[in-house]
Amino acid sequence: MKPVLYGYFRSGTTWRVRAALNYKGVAYDYVPVNLVKGEQSQAGFKARNPQGLVPALEVEGATLTQSPAILEWIEETWPQPALLPGDPMLRAKVRAFCAAIGCDIHPIQNLRVLKKVKALTGAEEAGPDWARHWITLGFEALEEMVSPLDGAGGFLFGEGPSMAEIYLMPQMFNAERFGVDLEPFPKLVAANAAAQAVPEFAAAHPSRQPDAG
Template sequence: MREVMSEIVLYDYWRSSASYRVRIALGLLGLPYRTVPVDLLAGSHKITAHFERNPQGLVPALEIDGVMMTQSVSIIEYLDETRLGQGLLPAEPLARQRVRALSHAIAMDIHPVCNLGVVRHVMDMAVAHGEDGDAARSEWMAKYIGSGLAGFDAMLAQSGTPSQDAFCHGDRPSMADICLIPQLYNARRWNVSFAHLPRICAIEQRCNAMDAFADAHPDQCPR
């Protein structure tokens, strides 16, 4: 285990799915941190000071162990590897691969096409063609979040994931749950129903009953 020698600082936007994931992970590990809000709507992620933290101009950026880190999934894996025994990823290789696959289905397939920059471009293109930008956004979100969650649910049902599992894999939250819950927040925000996916609904209910998930919710975050 690596000893933490300095304050942990999270450069965060309250509605960012990626930042939400890191907030949950820090909470599950019991790691106190200080939040520095980065207002994406105001363009605060495009100023020089933030590019120095994250050259992509994205959130989150996490200052920990004397290093500035980016990319939420990579950060979560680092936390799992350096704060041993917490089980954000299982120890057994096949189980570990499965949790990664579930996590990537959201973080690398659903999220990138539904983030702020992409959706703004979709809206701009719709308006340029004389169409309703808000309607184009709603249709886009329904298509990609809806189909993505259906695929995730099908992955959960695959052989090797017992139906009695309380969470995405096993009886404790993993990186897969950490990725899932922020995506469900976004689904609700854009009126994408997942009520027909009862397994996902049950996992969400169990996660949201835990302090680490509840405390990381966007409504609890500084803006």
């Protein structure tokens, strides 16, 4: 039985899982959960994920939540093509890059946080200003983390894509959406372009999802 992915087309965390499944060649069914309409807070979905967050991946009679855990499960279940390097030190560097996005940048500029920032300030532009600030600050660190590595072909940590690009693509999308100046981040821009040229990653783009219309 195919895995079933519950997600939202513009959700960065769902995008990560789509990209990984596509890259591994894993067929899956997709069930849209409209975050704008609040479907993630309805009882039916919260029975799958008590946090009321996407993505959720139903597989083998279980439901997996939290994209880092899902991505690790995907990598362990379908180890080829690999998304984590074989070298332990380089693998740790990839995981650190992913954690910088997944723990420190993305969570504080997702939809529910931006709504709360706007509600607390009463300012229409508070949310976008908040997002730009934290994305820029995070990108400054990420650019330094990858600059000495000089990945081939524009990729960050080797000759091909890794988990780092899977985390980077959605965050770059949000950076562009919020009007972040990307000129100071040439390594990140190059890696994003290289990743978007990978057909399996391109198929995971929000614009190509059934609920994007």
